[in-house]
Amino acid sequence: MMLPTRTTVEELDPVFAEMASATFRLAGAGPELTPRERALLGLVADVCEQVLGMPYELHVRAALDNGLDADDLRELLRFISYDSGYPAALAALERLAEIEREHGLPGPTGQGHRVNADGTGSPLPATMRAEVRALDPGFADYMDLQSRMRAGMSRISVRERAFATMTVDVLFQTLEESFRAHVGRALGAGATPDEIRATVRATAPFGMTRTWRALNVLDALLNERKEREGKETPESA
Structure with missing residues (x-):
């Protein structure tokens, strides 16, 4: 597997490589998040920012090095599509498939989950559904569909999903209704306040001022x- 490494970055600019290494080393310090969780959050940031070149390849490498496989990565992309945008x-x-071909990596096995697109109802909390329906019935139907289609996902844990959506909120600065809901989901999945703070703090390398604002809201x-x-x-x- 010949995915990019720090040496690849050093060839572009050794000073930048040193700065980036120190930055991500500090951002990745602390026991609150697992290496797998940090790898997932890096990929979420890439999708939101549409940074699909070398940084995305580095994060794919980190994900694979921490036990994630092609099916896991695809479930992550399916999951965040409703927040990042389809x-x-x-x-x-598309870029992930290119990386797999270019570097001879194992591709997906085709494992997925049942997409309940034609069903009814939603696993969202009843209070939230009622509030959104009062706001706009058509949008409520859209939210029901998105949540229902994800109900069968299991490769990415509830805790990881909560952290992923919190990361989207920080990067998009959607720090009101959705951020509150996603923080609540993380707490409901057993995450501690310190772990939730660490999740927000992990977004700093992708835009420090947004992280600062999000920490105040959190x-x-x-x-x-x-x-x-x-x-x-x-x-x-």
């Missing part, structure tokens, strides 16, 4: 949740 995910899918959300939980806890006698 055209962006399609471009990343801090407010976590404090709000803590205060609410404190009020719901009965005082001891």
